[in-house]
Amino acid sequence: MSELVTTYQSRAEFLVGVWLLNDTVPRRINPDGLLGNLQPQMLMEVDALAAGKRNNAILEPRRSAKTASLWCVKMGRCWMRPVYFAGYTMLTTAKKANERFKLDVRDPIIRRWRDKRERPVKINESNGSMGVEFENGSKLSVLSPNGDDVRSGAYDMLTLDEGGEPEPDVWDDIVGAVVPSFDTRPGAQLVYAGTGGKYRDGSHFWATLHDAEAGRLRYGVPDDAKDADLDTWEKVAPIIERIHPGLDGLTTLATIRGNFPILGPARFAMEYLNHFGRASGNAALIAASDWETTRTDSPPPEGVPAASLAFAVHPGGAFVSVAVAWHLADESPDLARAAWALDGDDTDAAPPRAGFKLVHHQHGTAGMPATLWRLWKQLRLPIVYDDAPQEKAIIQDLLRQARPRPAVDLVRFGDKSVAATRLLNGLRHGQVEHWAQDQLDDAAAVAIERVAGKSRLIGTADPTDDVTPLEAASLALLRLPEPTRAEKFAPIVVG
Incomplete structure (x- = not known):
């Protein structure tokens, strides 16, 4: 002092x-x-x-x-x-x-x-x-x-x-x-x-x-x-x-x-406790402490009402991930928290906490239109994807083959940066929760920041690494509707 x-x-x-x-x-x-x-x-x-x-x-x-x-x-x-x-x-x-x-x-x-x-x-x-x-x-x-x-x-x-x-x-x-x-x-x-x-x-x-x-x-x-x-x-x-x-x-x-x-x-x-860690700044996109504190060491829950569905493809088509996101059950109201937001804790001003998990992951893109069709029939949610060539090709095949045609939701390049930021802020401030899934854990360990113009995206130092689980999760969180506007969707029955 x-x-x-x-x-x-x-x-x-x-x-x-x-x-x-x-x-x-x-x-x-x-x-x-x-x-x-x-x-x-x-x-x-x-x-x-x-x-x-x-x-x-x-x-x-x-x-x-x-x-x-x-x-x-x-x-x-x-x-x-x-x-x-x-x-x-x-x-x-x-x-x-x-x-x-x-x-x-x-x-x-x-x-x-x-x-x-x-x-x-x-x-x-x-x-x-x-x-x-x-x-x-x-x-x-x-x-x-x-x-x-x-x-x-x-x-x-x-x-x-x-x-x-x-x-x-x-x-x-x-x-x-x-x-x-x-x-x-x-x-x-x-x-x-x-x-x-x-x-x-x-x-x-x-x-x-x-x-x-x-x-x-x-x-x-x-x-x-x-x-x-x-x-x-x-x-x-x-x-x-x-x-x-x-x-x-x-x-x-x-x-x-x-x-x-x-x-x-x-x-x-x-x-x-105002304890400063010893991690190096900019060492990784996701701080290990942020990932660990928002991770529940148990299998992901099943039967939860999904509110958004998204998929992401590796630039070379080596991997594909499909993720869902949903709002977690409301926690007990804390009147002291609402009254004493004076100290800079803006929990009450923040969005409700959300959960996310993978519902599909595979090597290569074979059979992905059929997989997305199956998931859409179970969840009846718009399929969120970005405007990269691999994703667009899969969606085109799906829409050409499927009857009735599923709803799809295209995310433009600029919104991918918003999606990445939302995921990182959610992890940093404890506003999201995820569970023990090897593909997600591996992606979090290798992810680094990828800068494209003014956009900051999820990337890797090694082009053979797989960060599609994080990309799919970020898109699902981006398109997660507000709880007051969310509809009641069918429960998740996939692994």
Whole structure:
């Protein structure tokens, strides 16, 4: 921890931010709103930033009001400092940053001042200019997590949230854009915030946490903590009780315990113990920890209601995979999670969890039209495929031979990148689940990023490797309908 500085101005600015965002906490939870449940670590964040360090790192576990505190600081500074420019981005996706802003800033202000003519600030929601404007010329802007968006403005305070998530190339792009933008803003502050990440080398968040000249606030296990010491609930429970600052009103040990088997030891250690892994950035498309924590070591379930069906073919026709995806049963509602999304845990804003599995895998393409026809008759789902020549040839044969003709759904090249990203984000954030299937496990182990123009796809270093199981799964997840619109499909009866 670095030096903490308490000033009248910094505390007053924070409280002004709390006043503006007070309805973040529903009155059924606390009749005084956010003001009635301020936490010590929130004031410690204020005091760490009041020291005025240029580079700052805030490392706190999930459900500790980390992000909420930063919003209050930024809003209060904008209110009390004329022509003060604050920026916020989440180092995952622009959509996530926008969702975080709407949940934590826009919605509380709209609930409190329903008539926009009475609001003390102006809310902007148009694409490219989402944020808040103040009468004194100050502005809070929500940015996309890329260098071009950051480079376009000069900021007095810029927050990079989810600092444990990005790969080194993302860090280099954004930080390379931030540093020059600070030249024209004396006293500007860069704030990294988040939970632990899967790697250390190349992470600016990790480096700042160990920079003696930076502002630092850290709740987490020591750097030399071993994975073997964090792999069971019995081992981590005493640590959580000792280091988690949100146990005095934001969450409970029982609630956190329920997340341990869902996240698995590796992901839990990053999210709740702020343990940084030692994996190398960009070593593989899918982090082994992400794959393991979302994998159930049992045969895939049968008889589940599928909601999407997709297939993928190896570029040389050496392999074909067919996958299905479906929405997992709703989990018990967690009112504390919904009420205390203040800390940056956007589980409630995220899509429902989904499951996926292979229902067919083979060498070569022989007989694939007949196989797809059989699956279509059982599931009555559109057959999702991409516009590669191998897939199109199989679909053409199927439509020429089959009666009645099955419904098909063509995915264009650009959407394949979206499908890959959705699969990776689902694995990273625990929003998907898969089961013990050798072909899927083998594909995850060899998959690397394949760049084609501006698209980032699933690829391999060895052209003889098979990643069609992942490609089919990603397409099935891409075309998975929203639960509220999903129809009741026939159960899966294939292996």
